[in-house]
């Protein structure tokens with residue numbers, strides 16, 4: 001498997017992404033291509049629902065279903081009438097983007113934990129990060145550096161003891177140290193950890209890791225992480241469906257890295273010679289990024 005332990009040969013490439021991606025065949029129909037179901041967005045962050053749904057559709061999947069705040073549903077449908085509303089059986093789930101973990105209500109927590117009780121793979125983002133331990137199936141958490149403690153605190157990984165684990169210092173230290181932080185978190189969590197940034201680091205509980213550097217600093221703009229979560233859910237759904245649901249947590253490492261590679265490449269394509277981009281621009285460039293993976 002590409003990636004591994006060597007700091008010098010660990011970067012995820014187009015060829016690695018290609019080994020994970022699946023293109024539709026003559027025999028495919030919408031369900032055989034995979035269904036991803038998202039529980040994203042809220043009254044406070046309605047746009048994140050639209051962005052994650054757009055990311056999912058544009059990464060290429062048979063069906064996208066969405067569940068969430070009724071006021072938000074209209075916005076999702078305005079942008080993507082293809083989206084099916086409500087819960088259904090799915091090949092992968094995305095939860096938490098556009099949800100505020102600090103103000104999350106009991107009903108929302110119940111909905112999230114309900115979806116996480118499925119054996120299907122889950123992408124756990126933003127306001128659901130603290131619920132990762134409730135996942136029954138294999139999962140990926142997708143924090144940025146400011147959110148990593150949401151994952152580490154429930155694991156007792158010492159972020160509350162500044163003498164033992166000065167997390168911010170470790171994350172702003174050298175690359176090797178950041179990789180160590182991500183790897184130790186994945187082992188303790190029993191799930192894949194994808195730490196977003198200019199170097200996006202992905203580690204699995206089994207010790208495998210890789211780094212994705214396909215992006216551009218123009219990606220540092222609100223909502224691009226929501227697009228990434230949706231795209232990752234779509235890629236996990238297609239992979240899971242293609243393997244008859246037989247997907248384990250170690251399989252999710254390369255899947256998460258592939259989503260980050262595509263997303264970074266889409267950002268680079270959208271920014272062209274160096275233009276400001278928005279999160280929707282990134283989602284819209286995902287199909288071109290797929291073409292680049294196969295070039």
Ligand SMILES: NC(=O)C1=CN([C@@H]2O[C@H](COP(=O)(O)OP(=O)(O)OC[C@H]3O[C@@H](n4cnc5c(N)ncnc54)[C@H](OP(=O)(O)O)[C@@H]3O)[C@@H](O)[C@H]2O)[C@@H](O)CC1
Nearest residue numbers: 045046047048097098099100126127144145146147222223
């Ligand atoms: N249009 C929409 O609907 C959008 C919806 N969104 C949704 O908003 C919700 C909140 O997401 P959020 O990332 O804004 O969390 P937030 O609580 O402010 O961060 C906590 C602290 O972390 C830090 N920090 C942040 N990034 C960092 C980094 N890369 N590297 C290092 N540190 C970083 C930063 O600390 P500071 O810089 O102040 O020291 C900040 O105070 C979430 O559900 C998301 O999906 C957004 O996607 C935007 C578009």
Ligand SMILES: Nc1ncnc2c1ncn2[C@@H]1O[C@H](COP(=O)(O)OP(=O)(O)O)[C@@H](O)[C@H]1O
Nearest residue numbers: 144196197198216217219220222223224225226
């Ligand atoms: N300087 C950078 N260079 C490359 N990619 C970046 C940079 N800053 C952020 N990104 C990427 O942009 C995305 C930002 O996601 P996130 O922080 O969750 O934003 P949001 O919460 O606004 O959606 C991630 O995919 C991250 O890897």
